[in-house]
Amino acid sequence: MAKVYVLGSAQDGGLPQFGARHAHDVAARGNPALQRLGPSLAVIDGERALLIDVSPDIKAQHERLLAVPEYANGGARTGMSAPPIFDAIVLTHAHIGHYAGLIHFGREAASTKEIPCFVTKSMAKFLRDNGPWDQLIKLNNLKLVEITPGKPFLPWPGLELTALTVPHRGEYTDTVGLSLNGRVLYVPDIDDWKQWPQARETIERHEVSLLDATFFSDDELGPRAMKEVPHPRVTETLKYFGELAGKRRLVLTHLNHTNPLCDPRHDAHKQVEKAGFEVASEMMSFDLGPVRVPAKVEVPRDFSAVVVTLPARADAATLPVMRAAAERFGVRDIHAHRIIHARQIEQLDSSSLATLFDLIEEVGKSGHEVIICDPPPALQKYIEVYHAQSALCKNFSLVDARGRHESKLIDFIPPFVPAPKGRVDIYTRGELKSFGFGPSELTPAPAVNLAEAVLSPPKWAKK
Numbered sequence: 001m002a003k004v005y006v007l008g009s010a011q012d013g014g015l016p017q018f019g020a021r022h023a024h025d026v027a028a029r030g031n032p033a034l035q036r037l038g039p040s041l042a043v044i045d046g047e048r049a050l051l052i053d054v055s056p057d058i059k060a061q062h063e064r065l066l067a068v069p070e071y072a073n074g075g076a077r078t079g080m081s082a083p084p085i086f087d088a089i090v091l092t093h094a095h096i097g098h099y100a101g102l103i104h105f106g107r108e109a110a111s112t113k114e115i116p117c118f119v120t121k122s123m124a125k126f127l128r129d130n131g132p133w134d135q136l137i138k139l140n141n142l143k144l145v146e147i148t149p150g151k152p153f154l155p156w157p158g159l160e161l162t163a164l165t166v167p168h169r170g171e172y173t174d175t176v177g178l179s180l181n182g183r184v185l186y187v188p189d190i191d192d193w194k195q196w197p198q199a200r201e202t203i204e205r206h207e208v209s210l211l212d213a214t215f216f217s218d219d220e221l222g223p224r225a226m227k228e229v230p231h232p233r234v235t236e237t238l239k240y241f242g243e244l245a246g247k248r249r250l251v252l253t254h255l256n257h258t259n260p261l262c263d264p265r266h267d268a269h270k271q272v273e274k275a276g277f278e279v280a281s282e283m284m285s286f287d288l289g290p291v292r293v294p295a296k297v298e299v300p301r302d303f304s305a306v307v308v309t310l311p312a313r314a315d316a317a318t319l320p321v322m323r324a325a326a327e328r329f330g331v332r333d334i335h336a337h338r339i340i341h342a343r344q345i346e347q348l349d350s351s352s353l354a355t356l357f358d359l360i361e362e363v364g365k366s367g368h369e370v371i372i373c374d375p376p377p378a379l380q381k382y383i384e385v386y387h388a389q390s391a392l393c394k395n396f397s398l399v400d401a402r403g404r405h406e407s408k409l410i411d412f413i414p415p416f417v418p419a420p421k422g423r424v425d426i427y428t429r430g431e432l433k434s435f436g437f438g439p440s441e442l443t444p445a446p447a448v449n450l451a452e453a454v455l456s457p458p459k460w461a462k463k
Helices: 023-030 058-065 096-105 121-129 133-138 199-205 234-240 268-274 319-329 350-365 377-389
Strands: 002-008 040-045 048-052 088-090 115-119 142-146 153-156 159-165 176-180 184-187 208-212 249-253 285-288 304-309 337-341 370-373 396-398 423-428 431-437 442-445
Touching: 002 058, 040 058, 048 153, 058 096, 088 153, 096 133, 115 121, 115 153, 121 133, 121 142, 133 142, 234 268, 337 350, 350 370
Parallel strands: 048 088, 088 115, 115 142, 184 208, 208 249, 304 337, 337 370, 370 396
Antiparallel strands: 002 040, 002 285, 040 048, 153 159, 159 176, 176 184, 304 423, 423 431, 431 442
């Protein structure tokens, strides 16, 4: 099962903070156990690793992650001369504690290669328009992937994130919180919970929520005006979400170096514990269950496509027969994109490949696109070779291991719903008709229920 690790529980400057002489900073300099690193999370999912926010303390955080066997020995990173890095990155906003560690991904340091970096439109613009960050994109150390708040995205199959816009001072970019698989919520920065009307409802939907706890009270910054750096006080947070504390796991994070919660002996801890909350600590972890499927998957009203779920056996005895049955039904004449779910395939041969490639070229001639989702390794290998060699494949995209595809025309993919013998779902501007495969023809079937979707990775993807 995937796990979420707290890599850093401090506010942007960490603890001890540079140049600070607060009692907490002095204590932390003398006792490494009291130190807190800049705000960041990691998701470790078998052989894959996702980094959420890149703090200035990324070097120390990476060293701690190397003590996690699943990370240190994971996947393609095994056997590399360099230490493991990350399969994807997500950034919440452009305050220094959340992105400044990107300097270590450049050519002067790790010199990473096209790590997908999921960011909002304004964050993408900020990175492209300002040095030294623009060089990370120009040299392909990072590959920016723009996300839309409120719309789920998949760093890889089985890991679904949704960015949630939250009110926070935006000198350079907007700010988002993150929902991970609909189970873990991360909101390290917000101006005021009351300015986010969905706060209670959103937290109640999640099993674990890591929440902004920058300041405990109003008197922490001395001569500095607290209004310059607005954050909810911990005392306010305890009251505002107190009724949820017994139902959900609420964890306070992003502690400023002045916060009394930085002192484990302070009475503030008793106040937090009495309210049913917790205080985050470095390398604290949470199990991240499978994607929580919503009760109803919203299909865009203008969505039109022919969605084919291939059966486990896709060989000369089945796939050409299925295609012939679909043609007799008139599917060829339906002017719409084709989306093919291939994750059920356990057996295929050269005849089925030829049939599949003929379909790709045929659809391309009609001006529509084809997307193949979750192909098993054998099929993926053939597809990649064919894709590279064919001049007629500009209409074709493969959903890769991170859930990405290159189609510019298809922005919604109905999730996979099992159908052992295969199924055809025809979407026509909001209307849906489903068909099963008979011996020689398509047979009407109940409309597919997307609430029965399976969003966890296929078995072969876990190896």
